[in-house]
Amino acid sequence: MEDIELLSKVKAGDRDAFNSLFLKYYPLLADFYRFLGAGTDDGEDAIADVFLDLWLKRDRLQVHTSIKSYVYGAVKNRIYTLNGKNQKMQVLPEEYASEQPISNQLHPDEILFRKERRVMIQRFVDELPEQGKLIFMMHWQHQLEHQEIAEILNISPNTVKTHIYRAINYCRKRLLLLNNQQ
Amino acid sequence: MAYMDEHHYLLIIGYLEGKITEEETQYLLQKVQTDKEFSDAFEDIAEIWSARKAIPNNNLRANDALNRINKKIDELGAIPDQSAKRHSNTIILKLRPLLAIAASVLLLVCSFWFYNNRLNNNSAGSLAFTENRTTPGQKKKISLPDGTVVTLNASSNLRVTGNFGDEKREVYLEGEAFFDVKRNPEKPFIVHTGKVATQVLGTHFNVSAYANDANITVSLVQGKVQVDMNNDLSKRIILDPGKQMTYSKTDGQARVTDFTTEDITGWKENKLVFNYDSWTDAAKKLSRWYGIPVQLQDSTLLRCKLKGTFENIPLTKVLGQIKMVSDISWKMQGNTMIISGKCN
Numbered sequence A: 001m002e003d004i005e006l007l008s009k010v011k012a013g014d015r016d017a018f019n020s021l022f023l024k025y026y027p028l029l030a031d032f033y034r035f036l037g038a039g040t041d042d043g044e045d046a047i048a049d050v051f052l053d054l055w056l057k058r059d060r061l062q063v064h065t066s067i068k069s070y071v072y073g074a075v076k077n078r079i080y081t082l083n084g085k086n087q088k089m090q091v092l093p094e095e096y097a098s099e100q101p102i103s104n105q106l107h108p109d110e111i112l113f114r115k116e117r118r119v120m121i122q123r124f125v126d127e128l129p130e131q132g133k134l135i136f137m138m139h140w141q142h143q144l145e146h147q148e149i150a151e152i153l154n155i156s157p158n159t160v161k162t163h164i165y166r167a168i169n170y171c172r173k174r175l176l177l178l179n180n181q182q
Numbered sequence B: 001m002a003y004m005d006e007h008h009y010l011l012i013i014g015y016l017e018g019k020i021t022e023e024e025t026q027y028l029l030q031k032v033q034t035d036k037e038f039s040d041a042f043e044d045i046a047e048i049w050s051a052r053k054a055i056p057n058n059n060l061r062a063n064d065a066l067n068r069i070n071k072k073i074d075e076l077g078a079i080p081d082q083s084a085k086r087h088s089n090t091i092i093l094k095l096r097p098l099l100a101i102a103a104s105v106l107l108l109v110c111s112f113w114f115y116n117n118r119l120n121n122n123s124a125g126s127l128a129f130t131e132n133r134t135t136p137g138q139k140k141k142i143s144l145p146d147g148t149v150v151t152l153n154a155s156s157n158l159r160v161t162g163n164f165g166d167e168k169r170e171v172y173l174e175g176e177a178f179f180d181v182k183r184n185p186e187k188p189f190i191v192h193t194g195k196v197a198t199q200v201l202g203t204h205f206n207v208s209a210y211a212n213d214a215n216i217t218v219s220l221v222q223g224k225v226q227v228d229m230n231n232d233l234s235k236r237i238i239l240d241p242g243k244q245m246t247y248s249k250t251d252g253q254a255r256v257t258d259f260t261t262e263d264i265t266g267w268k269e270n271k272l273v274f275n276y277d278s279w280t281d282a283a284k285k286l287s288r289w290y291g292i293p294v295q296l297q298d299s300t301l302l303r304c305k306l307k308g309t310f311e312n313i314p315l316t317k318v319l320g321q322i323k324m325v326s327d328i329s330w331k332m333q334g335n336t337m338i339i340s341g342k343c344n
Helices: A003-011 A015-035 A040-056 A067-082 A108-112 A117-127 A130-140 A146-153 A157-181 B006-016 B022-034 B036-050 B059-077 B084-123 B261-269 B279-290 B299-303 B315-325
Strands: B129-133 B140-143 B149-152 B157-161 B169-180 B189-193 B196-200 B204-209 B215-222 B225-229 B232-239 B243-248 B254-258 B271-278 B294-296 B305-311 B327-333 B336-342
Touching (some): A003 A015, A003 A067, A015 A040, A015 A130, A040 A067, A117 A130, A117 A157, A117 B036, A130 A146, A130 A157, A146 A157, A157 B036, B006 B022, B006 B036, B022 B036, B022 B232, B196 B215, B215 B225, B215 B261, B225 B243, B232 B254, B261 B271, B271 B279, B279 B299, B279 B305, B279 B315, B279 B336, B305 B315, B315 B327
Parallel strands (some): B294 B336
Antiparallel strands (some): B129 B157, B140 B149, B169 B204, B189 B196, B196 B225, B204 B215, B215 B243, B225 B232, B243 B254, B327 B336
16 A cells, blocks of 8 residues: 555554554664664664654644655654754765775775675775765665655755765775775 | 766666656666766666665564554553543454454464465475466466566466566566566566566556467556567667557567557456457457457458457457447357458
């Protein structure tokens, strides 16, 4: 069932629709709180709170872009509040991300696994600066649209695009180094 | 490595995610073939894109978490501070946890069955096929392990590879089927029909490829599909919704035309549709639909075309209705229906 249909059923008080919505987004949100840096207890609490809230306030619920960006945004807000972070994401100066130094040295274990390019690429993404990584993961792994990411993180869609662009450039640079060493 | 601009990067990603328009796709394919820098970037990004991890799906934990929330909701609902109307609500709500438990047990049973089934399939060897056949007059709905639903028209055969879903999702079709493919950008879904391969990420489309028909037709209802012929990349066609590709088996040429969804997918709703079909094609359709051989006696009939929709009625009634507009007659000879007449 499409989200929009589920949402209207939830608004009408359909518990089964609510359960389906939860089961659909739970795995995604469980992955999401982990890369927001929350531990299991905080993360699970955040998800439970968001859905409990969603059910209790279902009559008054306002969804702007999609239910997907609504639940992601709500989980993020709870975790940021918990960690005392500013609700609005700090955006780094323009030149920061692309000027990250890249290490040419591969660790011995990396050399062992360098054929495993898949694993290497996942590691490159891990090396991205915090915000770039978060935005890239949201797009790359969670398949959120630019607009949805912008709404969840309270930033402009153009900033989202720039971060994705930089993340890919970074991964390509690292891939190139990998190729040259082989 | 030279840096390309943001727009081109996002275009490549859009392509990989199946989210760009036909024009953008054409532009991109053109650029891949002519611009070395661009095609390098394309390769890199495709590799980066395919390296993403699948998000783990822990059913047990999800159900646990859901049960806890449902318990909380029920507790909140049970607070006796409201009117009698609320009272009747709480009774219903109190019954819910039982249902939730029943549902999670069912889920568990299903996943166990599914897991088991997969194991069995795998042990049968990855080259094995699962065959799904329909007899003349029969239709069948097939659910594939990835959530894709295939509706198989009469006299058709769908073979599913034993390693379906491992890396790609590949099926082999003879006859006609409507595909409702579950979206998964990491595992393309490919329908093989003779020399034509139709590849999609997730969408609705119809493929008609009967061995005794002159054409193979791919009609796209929603999304985007990529059609390859004879493995020749230069002939690749990307279809937009509402377009269909007709590949002629005789001359190997393909052409793209518009179509009306009803004309193509009517068969799913038990509607027998002729869309300016020649009598030759119509006879084949009738024969598949009603499960008896149909022959044409007069060559003059071959010059006419038929247009019309028949909803769930017997063969003789269909012919009766055609007779009202066209001068035809018919008789049974043994088990074969013989149609004769001429165009009006």
